[in-house]
Amino acid sequence: MHGRLIRRLFGSVMTGATYGAALLAILPLAIILAMLLVKGAGSLDWNFFTKSAVPVGEAGGGFAHAIVGTLIIVGLACAVGVPIGVAVGIFLAEFGGGQLGFVIRFIADVLNGVPSIVIGIFAWTWLVKPMGHFSALAGGVALGMILVPILARTTEEMVRLVPNSLREAALALGYQRWRTSLQVVVRSATAGIVTGVLVAVARVAGETAPLLFTALGNQFFSTRVQGPMAALPLQVYAYALGPYDEWHRQAWAGALVLIMLVLVLSLVARAVVRGKRQHA
């Protein structure tokens, strides 16, 4: 009788401990968001979004060049990564039953785990070294290479959710297989695929390491993709390590903008994915 009480008590204590673990896990997110708001929000003014960096000591500089740079580089990454990633995902869902599918799926997962800095030096050897200079283009391609394996896996999952009866109906109506696949199966998975793209884009938009030796960063406003270009994460990194308080202040503000971009993208995506899954 006594032993049973102790066992149940121990169980309750440990159950409480798992509540504690969950709380402790969420705590950093809350602290980080709070700090970003406290330290960053005050520096978000009109100048921040419309002006580029100014020399130290001069007032009124902003992150406009970095925000535009991030948009351009992520746009390039999407141009490279989205078509390929989605196509590979469709391949995995439609033809991935065999040995080749198994291998591709496995390699996508392995590529997903390759450190982004390694992708960065690879992009350097292929694009920066032959061209002789750093470029936003190389940065975009590097981020695109990170997009592909992520998108392959999320697209596969989304296409697989489409009920088989839909495919059978189309085939029974005399549709060819490829038209069935593209116009019926993939099309009805579009919402899911788009949210997968949003999640992936949110992840690469915050990547810094692959841009260090490709886009490099730039103190000036530039939209030339063949040359070095600023990006939000690069600018936050440079300013955080810099010696000036003014830079630190702007780094926090830049980080706030970056995380809002990332969180909005991933929250919107998650909401749609959840709804989609419950339907299936």
Next chain:
Amino acid sequence: MSRGDVVYRTVLTALALLLPLLLVLIAIELVANAMPAVSKFGFGFLTHSTWDPVRGEFGALPLIFGTLYSSLVALIIAVPLALGCAVFLTEFAPRWLRTPVATLIELLAAVPSVIYGLWGIFVLIPLLRDHFWPVARHVLGKLPIFSGVFYGPSVLAAGVILAVMVLPYITAVSREVLLAVPPSQREAGLALGATRWETVTTVILPYGRAGIIGAVILGLGRALGETMAVTMVIGNRHEVSASLLQPGYTIAAAIANEFSEAVSDMHLAALFMVGAVLFLITIIANTLARVLVWRVARGSAVGSTAI
């Protein structure tokens, strides 16, 4: 099959084959660019600890040690927490609480690395230095792993940041592994008179053991290759020190700091060589992790939703 079908399948297959091609190309480029260092230093590269770009001497021991050490610290902190979260989310949490909590934990993985670094420099390091250590030194100060003076940037700071960063991955994958445990196992445990906690420790966790180990290795892979946050808080010193309070260095951080300012071709080759080592380690870790996770949750795309 019509001609359209053949074309469709061929195009998709060709695009899919780009993935293995990319993996092979990365490996070839890393090795090819590392060749000068390989032929000059051989295996000694991995065991020497002098890193002097000016004199052209390179030994990667401090980098390899620092990479493994900081990741180990991260796992020691993150694994119990992540398992607690996974068990909480699958066994104990009220149903209405599960999705919001899981989403919040997953959002930790969405926070960009550079923001963790920024937070590490301006919040975590001051916190550890001014509040944690002055209290903890009375208890821990005697231990060799806490020896020396604590200035802030250190393996400890890197380990704590990494722990926060890998926690969502380990939690998400272990959670999916635990969800894959058949309900009959759970019911059998309860029917034998075990409390719910005893069912977790004696039935559910052992059943998912392989997958959980996989989840931990997956987290390890993330920690090993993490660059920006570590670079910003670890102190970046080429030195092997067992003390958590001392600065260290990791492979990824060294590449981030030195690559674009490499002073010689040999310096560049040495950085490619540590890059190749990192690439190899993470590939092995990921392969192992996937195999282990698949053994429990076969077929389902475990982990892909964790991104």
